[in-house]
């Protein structure tokens with residue numbers, strides 16, 4: 001079994017000046033044999049990203065309505081290196097890009113290539129030159145070891161098919177003392193909608209325990225969300 005083998009995925013280009021990162025660390029260590037939720041990402045892999053903008057970036061979606069407060073609560077500061085894992089349409093990538101400024105950078109990490117292409121193109125057109133797109137794989141963020149200060153995972157942890165492997169790769173990618181913020185849906189029997197109960201495989205307790213098992217300790221919780229919970233961890 002090997003771990004952290006650099007396979008050197010080629011740099012990808014998309015239009016002028018757009019560069020996607022070559023960060024293809026393939027984690028061959030297998031923490032899990034089988035996906036915990038086969039097929040959950042099928043729609044994203046085929047997606048036309050523009051059709052998701054109105055789903056992810058609309059009033060009434062709590063994390064959209066509270067986006068500025070979330071960024072403030074993240075503690076992200078100018079000059080930091082941030083990874084937005086499961087970046088989707090780039091809603092938070094752009095906000096973190098503004099927050100870290102020209103001295104910092106944001107890795108927009110996603111398994112769905114079309115999201116990454118579109119997001120990076122949008123960022124280039126709107127002047128966010130500090131965003132680097134990363135097409136990762138389902139078992140790893142593919143970020144190099146000790147390369148980031150802060151990792152953000154919004155509405156995405158429940159999409160991880162191999163959560164232990166993915167979280168170990170994120171643990172490795174964080175610098176010593178680096179922080180991780182996870183936002184996900186409140187999922188409670190008898191309270192949450194059928195859609196959430198069916199779509200989200202587990203609630204906060206299970207997810208927190210899994211994340212801790214991957215080497216993180218909980219240091220803070222956000223208190224301004226209702227439909228979601230927000231947990232901030234530190235790399236142990």
Ligand SMILES: C[S@@+](CC[C@H](N)C(=O)[O-])C[C@H]1O[C@@H](n2cnc3c(N)ncnc32)[C@H](O)[C@@H]1O
Nearest residue numbers: 044056086087088110111112138154155156159
């Ligand atoms: C529900 S969307 C959330 C997008 C964005 N974080 C937001 O809140 O607007 C989930 C995203 O996670 C991505 N995703 C799923 N599994 C992933 C994995 N293992 N690593 C990185 N991204 C993943 C999907 O392709 C999709 O873009």
